[in-house]
Amino acid sequence: MWASVPARDGKSTTFELVPCGGQGVLILGAQSELTHRRGEDGSQITFDIHMWEDNHAVKVDIDVALVVADISSKEGEANLPVDIEHAREASPRAVYFVFIDPVWTYEHDAPYYRLQVVRCAYLCHTFGFDHLRTGVYSSWDPALVAGDLATAIFPPPRSPTTVKDVLSFVYEKALDWFARCLSYPIIRPADVSSKLDYVTDNNHMDALINNESCDEWEKDIISRGASLFPNPSCPVHLVPIHGEQDAFVVAKTLRRGEREAMVLAEQLLPVPRVYRHDLKWTVMDYIRGPTLLSCWEELSRIEKLRVACTLRVYVRRMRTLQRAYPGDALDGHLNAQFFCGELGDRRFGPFGSVDDFRRFCTYLAYRTWQMRASRHGDDAEPIPSIDGCFEHICLVHGDLSPWNVMLSESRTVFLIDWEFAGYYPACLEAVGMRFTNDTMPERFIPASWARYWKFIAGPVDVHVDRFWVFVRIAVDRFSY
Known part of the structure; x- marks a missing residue:
């Protein structure tokens, strides 16, 4: 079947329906035209329907393909791989699932409804498609699919800005200005790259790391780590700079993508x-100064506020570094704390787009x-709900906690x-701090640190927070 949809700008969009086991004819029957009138903006979108056959040669440019899938049984999914391959060949731009006889209400059959919701999310994640929220029924008005498809392809205009939206925007901008005024200045340590040329290779660095003069510093690091983590080892080593008095660098083995993020x-x-x-x-660089975990309670109220203001400025700056796909800074694998579960250091990804990442996380949350x-x-x-969960992919630190923030002797x-x-939805900074x-x-x-998390990373909608907590629980409990 073919469907031509005139857009509001006068252009035409063509659709193909790829049937599952011949069920495609169930959708539109012999109708030649469907019209959807949208109430939000008064636009009218007309579908001109043409019958599709297996031996029909594709003569038109296909913009969107619909794969009609029966997920009520394993047998009903037998034809999916062939249909999906056909859909991808016909429409490399966009493909959607349309499910046959779905149970979209909890009251109808709760266990089956839950199973179907997760099954739909799994198929969308596995094959990289979204699905229309409307299903296909034997006795049913096909105009419902027309309306759902029109919403997916031609999204309605955004709701007009409300007074509340304007006030919220002005409030956040005022806080940004306040934070910039009180933030600590940035004083970086001197660049010592030229003084490290004497290190010849890894073996030479290994010998420098085993310097007994730095043992006390490393023992202190281990003792502090013991209060946070079981069975700590020394994660960093202090290395003296050759020919310099009281000058050091730090050597550390980093996780994937950590060096690139820095x-x-x-x-x-x-x-x-x-x-x-x-x-x-x-x-x-060796930063002279304590972590906030060591000195926070010793700071005055104004010093604590200035630290919080500085961190807010840093978070806003990180959000200017953006990328089209999520993941760590090295190759796009997921390394955020929400994807490092208790069942081991599994690697998820990489994902080629935000949509692929969204489908994967939706499946986890639904599980x-x-x-x-x-x-x-x-x-x-x-x-x-996934609303607002995948907006603004940007650089996120992912663990803004007192033991990961240092206050140098120069008050930087x-x-x-x-x-x-890595590059993740901006909301994960705040969700991670709250978690x-x-x-x-x-x-x-x-408590005096915990109260600053919204000011530092921004407020988070309760539904967004709940979604990401569900993702974290799934990573901890299930294997994939």
Whole structure:
């Protein structure tokens, strides 16, 4: 079947319906035209329907293909691979699923409804398509599919800006101005790259790391790590600079993408400068000063406020570094703390687009929702909403906690430990701070620090927060 849709700008968009086991004819029958009139803006979109046959030679340019899928049984999905391949060949631009006889209401058959919701999310994630929210029924008005398709292809105009939206925007801009006025100045340590040329290779650096004069510093690092993590080892080593008195660099083995994230952030923020990219060790600046975990309670109220203002400025700067696809700064694999579960260091991704990432996370969130809904029955929580969860993919630190922020002797705020950093939805900075504040003991997250998370990273809608918590639970509990 072919469907030609005149857009409001006078252009035409052509659709192909790829039937599953001959079920495609169930959608439109012999009708030759369908019209959808949208109430939001008064636009009218007309579908001109033409019958499609297996031996029909494609003579027109296809913009969108619809794959009609029966997910009521495994047998009904037998034809999906062939149909999907046909759809991809016919329409490389966009493909949508249309499901046959779906149960879209919880009251009709709750267990089957939950199973179908997760199954639909799984198919969309596996094959890289979205699905229309409307289903196909044996006794049913096909104009419903026309309306759903029109909304997917030609989204209605955004709701007009309200007074509340304007006031919220002005309020956030005023806070940004306030933060810039009170933020600490940036004073970076001197560049010592020329003083590290004497290091010949990895073996030479290994010998420098085993310097006994730095043992006390490393023991202090281990003792501080023991209060946070079980069985800590020394994650960093202090290395004296040859020929310099009381001058050091830090050598550390970083996780995937951490070095690349630090190099990116260095453009805008005070982070330890990275040297000698040819070595297995990451060599970086030695920052003289404590972490906020060590000194926060000793700071005055105005000093705490100035630190929070500085971090807010840093977060806003990171949001100017954007990329078209999510993941770590190296190759796009997911390394954020929400994807590093308790079942091991599994690697998800890379994802070629934000849409692929959205489908994957939606599937994870729906798995958690299915599990919780099965336990709680009629008192189950509603299905998680994805609205606002994938806006503004930008550089995110991912773990803004007191032990990852240093206050140098020159009163410059440095961000360290970029192991969870990457390009993710901007909201994950705030969701991550809130999650850490709620799950760590108060001796690590003082109440006076916890109250600043919204100011630093911005407010988060409760539905957005709930969605990402569901994603985290799924990563911890399920294998993929």
